Amino acid sequence: MxxxxxxxxxxxxxxxxxxxxxxxxxxxxxxxxxxxxxxxxxxxxxxxxxxxxxxxxxxxxxxxxxxxxxxxxxxxxxxxxxxxxxxxxxxxxxxxxxxxxxxxxxxxxxxxxxxxxxxxxxxxxxLKKLQTSTEHLTPLHPEFLMLCLLAKCYKTGLSILEDDIFEVDQPKDLFLYCYYGGMICIGQKHFQKALELLHIVVTAPMSTMNAIAVEAYKKYILVSLIRHGQFSTSLPKYASSTAQRNLKSFCQPYIELANTYGTGKIEGLETYVQSNAETFESDNNFGLVKQVVSSNYKRNIQRLTQTYLTLSLQDIANTVKLNGPKEAEMHVLQMIQDGEIYATINQKDGMVRFLEDPEQYKTCEMIEHIDSSIQRIMALSKKLTVMDERISCDQAYLSKVGRERPRYDMDDFDTVPTKFTI
Incomplete structure (x- = not known):
């Protein structure tokens, strides 16, 4: 035969x-x-x-x-x-x-x-057939997210980013998963989730500098400015020494952008962006940089809410350097819709009244949200305890560290991510 x-x-x-x-x-x-x-x-x-x-x-x-x-x-x-x-x-x-x-x-x-x-x-x-559990990151996860990015199927990509990952086959898979996942969250304007994923790439253990971490750091700077209106160049102590030493030197135009943004002067920011447009375009980050510029207007409007109870649209336009009350109204309406400020606009006299946050944190929906967060933290704590016990008994680990175990102060942990979902 x-x-x-x-x-x-x-x-x-x-x-x-x-x-x-x-x-x-x-x-x-x-x-x-x-x-x-x-x-x-x-x-x-x-x-x-x-x-x-x-x-x-x-x-x-x-x-x-x-x-x-x-x-x-x-x-x-x-x-x-x-x-x-x-x-x-x-x-x-x-x-x-x-x-x-x-x-x-x-x-x-x-x-x-x-x-x-x-x-x-x-x-x-x-990837679902290859997974042994939803906590398992397979080499197909980054491939799937890449296809979602290329096809602009961002919502489909989000479907796997909700899972907590504890098992990783190869470090590169985690780097790519978090990087592509961060890009998908950016595409959906889920900036906090994008920050968490990019933060993992930037602070993950690495013995040599890699291109994924560099590109993630560039986007991390931009998203930090959009989401929080500020950026700190200091990496947490648990970030690798390789990242501590080298990341900033690869991303100087972005760090300068953050410094210019911090002055609050829109003219200087726009001038800097235009003079470095070629760099940002070659990195495929120019669209994100434009959102940074737009967010600078929003931050300046938010500062006004801390000083004034009412303000005319014309005054807002003059203070924030917008082209007239119509453009100011468009920005204010968008910020109200996005929940970034609380205000009402009197169309008759063109006055904006700034309000307090109406959330009282006592609705059924809020209680359920808080409860689910507590349950998730408890489950994560149990998982970490089990992993710690397993590592503590691992012969290879014990032979390397001997009696000297790392000790961390509270200052070793930063507060950038509010969650650690990956």
Whole structure:
């Protein structure tokens, strides 16, 4: 019997009875599949992607290993999509590297076809099948978020950013997950969540400087200005020494932007942005920089609420350097809608009345929100206790630290993220 036909017969015969033995046979047949890849497409028709998921995966991965043209991608993409949808999770988890390789190749093919949206749903299904729990960060998480960014499916990307992550296979996956996740949150104007994710990238352990951390730091500066109206160049003590020493030198134009922003003078800020527009555009951050400029107007309006109870739209325009009362009214209305200020506008005389925060923190919705936050913190505390006990008993850890354990003061922890969801 032909070796390839014999392999197919073994796949069919062992898929229901002896997966470990089949896995050994498939691993030993890797060279055969690579050498006979031109026949593999026809072999797939003899297999069921659900019943024979392991064998189907091996053959499909081998058949797509070479360079792919657009015409070939058009044929292969639907096959991989169908396989991801139908495959049995318990079988593909027995050889995760093959499944990850196939899915990454699938991502490259939909990008090659310039139709990233075709990969969003299949990649989400793939990572859920690969996950052992929602706390597990797989190498497919960043690939999924990248496709969401390319396809502008930001809301779909947000769906996985709500999960608490405690298990990470590779550090690079965490860096990319948080970086792409931060970009998705920026796209949805969820700036606080974006700050938390970018903060993780910037402060994560690193022995050498990496491009992901540098790009994350640039966006971290911009988002800090938009969300809080200020930025501190001091990194927390638990950030790596590599980041402490090198990040600022890679991001000087952004640090200067933050310093200019801090003066509150819109003319100087706009001048600085225009003179450095080429730098910001080359970093693909110019749109975010424009939001920084816009937020400077908002911060100046917010400062007025701390001094005045009522103010005319014309006075607001003059103080904040806007082009007349109409533009001032547009800014004030947008800030009221976004909950950034509390005010009413009298259309008759063009007066703005600034109000106190109406939230009394005693509604059922607020109580439920506070309760859910407390429950989440308690669950996180238990998880950290278990992890601490596990690490404390780890022989490799104990051999390195000996009796000297790190001691941290309260000042070692900063207050930038209000949550630690990743």
């Amino acid at each position: 032909d070796p390839l036909e014999q392999l197919v017969a073994q796949i069919v015969g062992l898929s229901d009875t002896d997966i470990p033995r089949l896995l050994g046979i498939l691993k030993a047949s890797d060279d055969l599949l690579r050498a006979d890849w031109t026949r593999l497409s026809s072999v797939l028709s003899q297999l069921d992607p659900f019943k024979h998921s392991l064998g189907f995966l091996y053959i499909l991965e081998a058949s797509t290993a070479g360079p792919t043209t657009k015409e070939q991608a058009e044929t292969v993409v639907p096959i991989i999509t169908s396989f991801i949808d139908a495959c049995a999770a318990e079988q593909i988890r027995s050889i995760p590297d093959k499944f990850i390789s196939l899915c990454k190749r699938f991502k490259d093919q939909v990008v090659l076809l310039e139709t990233p949206i075709r990969g969003v749903a299949p990649m989400l299904a793939a």
